[in-house]
Amino acid sequence: MTDDRWIRRFVQVPEASARLVCLPHAGGSASYYLPVAKALAPKVEVLAIQYPGRQDRRTEPCLESCQEMAEGVFAALQPYLDKPLTLFGHSMGASVSYELLRKLESAGVWPTALFASGRRAPGLNRDEGTHRLDDRGLIAEVQKLGGAGSHLLDDKDILGMVLPSIRGDYRAAETYTWTPGPKLKTPIHAFVGDADPKVTEDEARAWSEYTEGASELRVFPGDHFYIDTNADAVIDAIARHIEASQAVRP
Secondary structure: OOOOOOEEOOOOOOOOEEEEEEEOOOOOOHHHHHHHHHOOOEEEEEEEEOOOOHHHHOOOOOOOHHHHHHHHHHHHHHOOOOOOOOEEOOHHHHHHHHHHHHHHHHHHOOOOOOEEEEEOHHHOOOOOOOOOOHHHHHHHHHHHOOOOOHHHHHHHHHHHHHHHHHHHHHHHHHHOOOOOOOOEEEEEEEEEOOOOOOOHHHHHHHHHHHHHOEEEEEEOOOOHHHHHHHHHHHHHHHHHHHHHHHHOOO
C-alpha cells in the first residue's frame, strides 16, 4: 500500500524515464519544488517530499530527527523504485537525503546521485541553538536567512500555522548527529551559495569524503537561498546529470 502523505507529484508524467526526489529545507514544504516539477516535465518526474507538520499535514506532529524523516521517505518511495532516482536536498533536506541514501543503498537501490545543497557535510553539523530561541528570536533568524515567502511570517495567522513545523525542523536539523559508517557508492555533488552564512565552501566540499563515487562542488552567487535566484542554472545542472546518467545505463 502506498503512503501518499509523503509524496507530491505536482506534474504527473508517467512517460518520464527518471525521477527526481526533492527534500525541502527546515520549515519548507513540498510546494517549494513546484517550479522544478514544471521545468523538468515531461522527461523527469519530480517527487516532492512533504514532511509531517505542515500544510495538509499540519495536524500531524513533527518528527524529531532527520533519521526519522528519512525512514518515512524511504517507506513512501517503495512504489517508485521502478525508475532511476536522483536525490536533491536543500539545507536540512540534504541531511535527510543523505540518511535516505544510506537506506536506499542498504536495500540495493542505487540513485544516480545525491545533490546536497546549502548544507555542511554530515560530520560537520553543529547545534547553533536556533530551535531553543523564543518565538520572536526564531522567526528573526528565519527571516535573516531570507528565502521565498519569509516575509509572510509577519502575518500572525500564517505564523501560527507554520511556527510549530519551523521549530520542529530546526530542532531536527541542529541536533542531527552523524553515525560513522562505510562510504557510500553514489556520487555526491555539493551546491552552495558563495555568501551562505551557514556553510563555507570547505564545509560543502567535505561531502566528497562520504562517498567513493564522483564528487563535485559547485558554487553559485547568493546566500543560503541561492537557489531562488539561480533556479534555472540549478535545474539545468540536475537535468544534464540525469540525461548523462541515462546515456550510460545499459
